[in-house]
Amino acid sequence: MSRSFEGTPASPGIAVGPAFLLDVEELRVARREISGETEAGKELARLDDALSATCEELRSLSDGMGELVEGRQILDVHMMLLDDPVMLADVRRRITENRDNAEHALSQVLYDVIQRFRAMEDPLIRERASDVRDVGRRVLAKLLGSEREALGRVSRPVVLVSRELDPSVAAGLRRDQVLGFATDEGGSTSHTAILARSLGIPAVVALREAAEAVQPGMTVIVDGIHGRVILDPQQDELEYYTRLRDKYSEMEAAIARNASDPAVTADGRPVELAGNIEFSQEADQVRKYGGRGIGLFRTEFLRLLSPDADDEDMQCMAYSHALREMKPYPVVIRTLDLGGDKFPGVPELRERNPFLGWRAIRVCLDKPDILRRQISAILRASVEGTAWLLIPMVTELDQVLRTRDMLEDTKLALARDGIPFDPGIPLGIMVETPAAAIAIDIFLPHVDFVSIGTNDLTQYTLAVDRGSPYVAHLFDPLHPAVLRQIDHVVRKCHAAGRWVGVCGQIAGEPLAVPLLLGLGVDELSVSISLIPDIKKMIGVVDTAEAAGLAGEALAADSALKVRQLARSYVQGRFPTILLNGFQGTEE
Amino acid sequence: MYQKAVAVPNRLGVHARPAALIVKKAAVFGSEITISNGIEEVNGKSIMGVMTLAAGQGTELLISASGEDEERAVEELCSLVSSGFGED
Structure with a gap:
């Protein structure tokens, strides 16, 4: 039903x-039909192997228990459960007559036994269900290997x-x-x-x-x-x-068909449209959706995913995959952007305001080993494609200079060991604090590119915590105070001959696209699924008109006014862009 | 075929350890052995079977064997049960 x-x-x-x-x-394992006599024979042999291996395991466990008589008795019962002639005959019959694979046959028989035990009135017997499950798990683990292998079959x-x-x-x-x-x-x-x-x-x-x-x-x-x-x-x-x-x-x-189309404005100006990723495998999706490059590769996942997060080889493999997939387009790899307490050996921090606390590059420079390993991994991967190195939450020039020193030291170390890397790897900063935005000219002589992170820039500029329901409505990246900083940063960057991208959520908002293009940013990097829509949006924007729109927006007196201006521009050209992509195709 | 009835004397009945003892004893004999609690009959060499008899204190078990050593099998199993498995 x-x-x-x-x-x-x-x-x-x-x-x-x-x-x-x-x-x-x-103890529920999928059935796989066995094709014939010989296959069934193989399954029976696999079953016997798994049973004797499990018995062996239990015996050595039992031996290890020495004087622990209670424990030995339990294991003794487990070994007898495995050797139960009725149960084994049932399993073998399922294999030879039903043509079940060994693990399914065993799981079904044991499942039935467990259900029978569970139905017992006597609690002492009812509890034996857990013994059957326990021993069954051991045998199944032997039969299946890891679950991943099971899937492979x-x-x-x-x-x-x-x-x-x-x-x-x-x-x-x-x-x-x-x-x-x-x-x-x-x-x-x-x-x-x-x-x-x-x-x-x-x-x-x-x-x-x-x-x-x-x-x-x-x-x-x-x-x-x-x-x-x-x-x-x-x-x-x-x-x-x-x-x-x-x-x-x-x-x-249809998306795949259009993926190879370049992102070009209505007046023919090409725009770099990239994707944000968190897993190296997502690079494949960026390509599929038509992104040309990765504007932000968040690397925190490595740490959250695995205890070996600091393993340089593992990091290198992840970066290499993304770089190969995106080649020849750039992959902007951002160094760890985490609070200090996410680092090993650091006790829980009791900061009153973690967003103004010990995080991102501030931690990395205090824990140079972790940053050095990450930089080394990025450098080693850099030969696989076009890698750019990005550091988050910069407020001090010293932070850039120290990272630059570490980058150069790491290059020397690699060169000494004869390990190849891209010697010209660009180093950039994330502009996500008003300090970096307003004083961008202090940083520009020392960086190769700039990426504007609008989420944090908005938070720090407007002093709004989006997580607070009382003030969340005040959070708007289209606030003139934010737009004016973007405008300032773009002008200064271009005057100094530096490339500037935008990778915050704002870039994935259709309304913001004409504004950002009007302000002159070189690249938009958005969530993967938004790439097709943003590309369409770029296609209806006229550069000169967008510059006019941006000028009006900079002079507007509120985020609401900016939104009204942008909406009237967008709606005249592309009303359906405001609709959610998939809703239109569902009946 | 040889058979004999015996009552379970120990307070906890035929739980895991007594079942294991019964099955171990039964395995010694070549005869086919069945045990019944009057409702269900199970293979005396199957620990899962013997456990599912859920034979509590006072339960009358009918032990049957057929084969070369049927008589000795039934007698020895009966005395194991009536000994209360060394419990109580």
């Missing part, structure tokens, strides 16, 4: 397919359903194996969700109890647009979503 679950949309698109449960813990594409999905497992997902995924936990900003978006796999998270209700092989619909998952859908639901899925792929195909 059809059951529907509401969750959080984590990656857009529609997937329809058989469920694959990544849920060894509950699926014979047709599946929809992954699980309670949660480790980023490390998600990182191994392949588009040809996984149609979509649905998890009970997680949020749309979890790294697993970000990864799903980068792979273009539809995903819904925070479903709470979908994994409980699903059975292996059951048909599942994942609606990553609205955040809905339907188990065992009815015919009409199936038809509706199959149609929706096909429409969505048509739309994606």
